[in-house]
Amino acid sequence: MRSVSVVGIGQLPVEKASNLSLRQLGGEAVRRAMEDAGVDRVDALFASNMLADEIQGQKHIAALIAEEANLFGVEALQARAAMAGGAAAIRVAFLSVASGEADLAIAVGVEKMSEGVATPALSKALDAAREVPDGATMISKNAELKRMYLDRYNVPEDGLVNFPVVAHDHARSNPFALYKKAISPGEVQSSRVVHAPLRLFECSPICDGAAAVVLAPSEQARAYNPNPVQILASSVVTDRFCIDDREDPLQLEAAHHSSYDAYRKANINREDIHLFEVHDAFSIMACLQLEAAGFAEPGQGWLLAVEDEIRLQGQIPITTMGGLKARGHPIGATGLYQVCEIVLQLTGRAGENQVRNAEIGMMQSVGGAATTVLTHIFGV
Amino acid sequence: MRSVSVVGIGQLPVEKASNLSLRQLGGEAVRRAMEDAGVDRVDALFASNMLADEIQGQKHIAALIAEEANLFGVEALQARAAMAGGAAAIRVAFLSVASGEADLAIAVGVEKMSEGVATPALSKALDAAREVPDGATMISKNAELKRMYLDRYNVPEDGLVNFPVVAHDHARSNPFALYKKAISPGEVQSSRVVHAPLRLFECSPICDGAAAVVLAPSEQARAYNPNPVQILASSVVTDRFCIDDREDPLQLEAAHHSSYDAYRKANINREDIHLFEVHDAFSIMACLQLEAAGFAEPGQGWLLAVEDEIRLQGQIPITTMGGLKARGHPIGATGLYQVCEIVLQLTGRAGENQVRNAEIGMMQSVGGAATTVLTHIFGV
Numbered sequence: 164m165r166s167v168s169v170v171g172i173g174q175l176p177v178e179k180a181s182n183l184s185l186r187q188l189g190g191e192a193v194r195r196a197m198e199d200a201g202v203d204r205v206d207a208l209f210a211s212n213m214l215a216d217e218i219q220g221q222k223h224i225a226a227l228i229a230e231e232a233n234l235f236g237v238e239a240l241q242a243r244a245a246m247a248g249g250a251a252a253i254r255v256a257f258l259s260v261a262s263g264e265a266d267l268a269i270a271v272g273v274e275k276m277s278e279g280v281a282t283p284a285l286s287k288a289l290d291a292a293r294e295v296p297d298g299a300t301m302i303s304k305n306a307e308l309k310r311m312y313l314d315r316y317n318v319p320e321d322g323l324v325n326f327p328v329v330a331h332d333h334a335r336s337n338p339f340a341l342y343k344k345a346i347s348p349g350e351v352q353s354s355r356v357v358h359a360p361l362r363l364f365e366c367s368p369i370c371d372g373a374a375a376v377v378l379a380p381s382e383q384a385r386a387y388n389p390n391p392v393q394i395l396a397s398s399v400v401t402d403r404f405c406i407d408d409r410e411d412p413l414q415l416e417a418a419h420h421s422s423y424d425a426y427r428k429a430n431i432n433r434e435d436i437h438l439f440e441v442h443d444a445f446s447i448m449a450c451l452q453l454e455a456a457g458f459a460e461p462g463q464g465w466l467l468a469v470e471d472e473i474r475l476q477g478q479i480p481i482t483t484m485g486g487l488k489a490r491g492h493p494i495g496a497t498g499l500y501q502v503c504e505i506v507l508q509l510t511g512r513a514g515e516n517q518v519r520n521a522e523i524g525m526m527q528s529v530g531g532a533a534t535t536v537l538t539h540i541f542g543v
Numbered sequence: 544m545r546s547v548s549v550v551g552i553g554q555l556p557v558e559k560a561s562n563l564s565l566r567q568l569g570g571e572a573v574r575r576a577m578e579d580a581g582v583d584r585v586d587a588l589f590a591s592n593m594l595a596d597e598i599q600g601q602k603h604i605a606a607l608i609a610e611e612a613n614l615f616g617v618e619a620l621q622a623r624a625a626m627a628g629g630a631a632a633i634r635v636a637f638l639s640v641a642s643g644e645a646d647l648a649i650a651v652g653v654e655k656m657s658e659g660v661a662t663p664a665l666s667k668a669l670d671a672a673r674e675v676p677d678g679a680t681m682i683s684k685n686a687e688l689k690r691m692y693l694d695r696y697n698v699p700e701d702g703l704v705n706f707p708v709v710a711h712d713h714a715r716s717n718p719f720a721l722y723k724k725a726i727s728p729g730e731v732q733s734s735r736v737v738h739a740p741l742r743l744f745e746c747s748p749i750c751d752g753a754a755a756v757v758l759a760p761s762e763q764a765r766a767y768n769p770n771p772v773q774i775l776a777s778s779v780v781t782d783r784f785c786i787d788d789r790e791d792p793l794q795l796e797a798a799h800h801s802s803y804d805a806y807r808k809a810n811i812n813r814e815d816i817h818l819f820e821v822h823d824a825f826s827i828m829a830c831l832q833l834e835a836a837g838f839a840e841p842g843q844g845w846l847l848a849v850e851d852e853i854r855l856q857g858q859i860p861i862t863t864m865g866g867l868k869a870r871g872h873p874i875g876a877t878g879l880y881q882v883c884e885i886v887l888q889l890t891g892r893a894g895e896n897q898v899r900n901a902e903i904g905m906m907q908s909v910g911g912a913a914t915t916v917l918t919h920i921f922g923v
Binding site: 215239262417 | 544545565587595602603615618620641668671672778796915
């Protein structure tokens with residue numbers, strides 16, 4: 164299997180409502196990533212999008228974006244894993260280059276949530292035959308997890324507020340972030356209750372965005388980019404579909420096994436990781452991922468936030484450019500934003516958000532209620 | 544790159560309305576394919592489905608099917624390319640095994656169209672910002688192509704009737720086919736006009752179905768199956784998204800380039816192919832594919848049908864087990880049915896439908912109005 168590296172990245176600013184169409188958003192992200200890699204052609208394009216079926220009435224988005232980016236005749240497919248679709252596109256692009264079928268592949272994610280109502284479509288990541296008829300939504304399932312966590316571990320009601328506070332601090336100097344402003348713990352805890360016990364400022368926002376990365380064989384990477392970033396591991400693991408069927412819903416088995424599978428593939432220890440881009444769609448999910456990946460014992464993840472260990476100088480910096488909460492969570496594009504941010508960190512281009520001596524970065528994307536988890540580890 | 548072979552197949556009978564749920568259909572196809580391969584575990588599952596977002600209100604189907612098949616903890620992702628999604632799942636499973644990331648991968652397709660109205664959702668394979676607002680549907684675009692073809696080449700109005708006639712003849716002894724009965728040319732030409740000039744019996748039916756295939760490295764294939772079938776080529780090519788933007792809509796560029804790319808990868812000539820599973824969602828599409836793949840000159844494809852050259856003993860047998868028209872076209876599952884049928888042919892298990900001395904078979908799947916085309920070539 165060939166080693167694979169990132170040789171180009173492209174991001175558009177996350178916005179509440181973009182002036183660009185779905186097609187244009189995707190095409191522009193591709194163009195930016197290809198310009199960064201210095202290429203005008205790729206062999207294959209793998210696209211991610213979660214909601215265009217409902218919101219834009221559009222399927223078949225990979226071919227649409229390929230055309231918009233003037234990539235006539237290339238391979239173009241869509242990869243999906245609910246909210247982890249962006250990471251799925253990276254996974255398939257990785258397989259494409261690793262296998263030798265493509266010498267240059269692009270993974271692109273796009274979402275334009277501003278044109279419709281996202282919540283019902285997002286709930287389709289749950290079991291439509293069992294959970295949805297019972298009234299479940301993605302928000303209600305995360306609320307359930309938070310309630311369970313606070314109760315079992317005697318965590319104060321405001322125990323998770325530092326997750327969004329830190330994310331917002333990190334977003335301030337990220338030009339692509341939606342919310343470039345700090346928020347206080349008090350503001351989080353006084354924000355309106357969306358779905359008890361979840362408050363508004365613990366939930367990632369509805370927004371538009373697109374991002375892309377170009378992958379090439381590591382052996383040829385420097386021909387495109389003097390500072391390539393290698394993919395050290397790519398892992399996908401699934402759990403029992405519904406959290407109610409799991410032995411312990413607070414133990415994210417898929418996140419745990421995907422993390423440790425990735426450590427093994429990358430031949431590293433958890434301690435070697437300098438930053439961790441978590442899937443903080445909800446604060447509780449970031450907290451549970453830290454525990455699943457081994458950075459904290461069960462019930463102790465929130466303390467990493469309380470003790471500022473998740474900040475840039477902390478033990479395990481997370482959401483270093485704002486995370487899903489403050490950079491924004493344009494669903495199908497999120498995994499691609501995460502890679503772009505890790506690449507900026509590992510190549511010393513993260514500006515005020517730079518994690519010092521960052522050489523190994525991990526990202527994790529979560530589909531549904533942690534049913535499908537993708538972990539990628541990058542290194543320089 | 545590792546050579547990849549099919550070591551197990553599983554099909555469910557195509558039905559107008561299955562008693563099984565979406566989840567059960569997918570799980571059962573997986574179980575059958577795994578039983579055929581003699582395995583109780585795979586490393587990865589790649590799923591295809593086009594319409595569950597709308598019809599069942601279900602996304603995230605790969606993890607759902609994995610759970611239903613008791614494949615706890617495996618990788619599970621969905622691959623998409625509009626109506627060619629089944630072939631996309633095969634493509635990604637192929638990349639997964641070829642790269643070395645998986646030693647056993649399963650591609651599964653499922654569709655349950657009986658629970659909703661498919662036509663509007665199918666139209667989302669067209670450009671939702673341009674074609675759909677103008678009133679286009681998949682049926683209207685294929686009607687347009689047929690009109691153009693009849694007019695340009697002075698083909699009689701009943702010039703394409705042998706495509707469905709032959710498909711139905713071939714379906715009669717296929718236990719998995721929806722329509723196991725012959726139809727006459729007169730019946731086709733007197734069937735009701737669905738969208739002028741397309742008649743009902745030229746269109747593939749709305750139906751339910753699921754099928755799956757297990758892939759393994761060719762080097763290890765005989766450990767699972769005494770008669771493995773090798774994937775000689777896997778190719779994906781896209782065209783201009785809208786047919787109105789193409790220089791000549793009757794020249795299916797993506798089908799042409801994908802076919803010839805596949806011949807090159809398989810290191811064969813077109814003449815070496817013993818059977819060709821086309822994407823006969825509409826008769827005109829089968830006809831245009833025969834031309835694009837080089838089996839007939841432009842404007843001559845229909846004559847292959849008229850002269851019975853598409854039958855089992857003909858120059859290029861197509862739809863050998865009924866094709867999309869008569870076996871049925873449960874969209875997301877169709878590509879998987881095509882592979883299963885080619886495997887039966889190449890291993891001498893096609894019964895009354897056996898193509899004599901069949902050693903090389905090709906399948907082609909079409910997404911949208913031939914916007915995305917996947918070609919796979921198999922050999923023994």
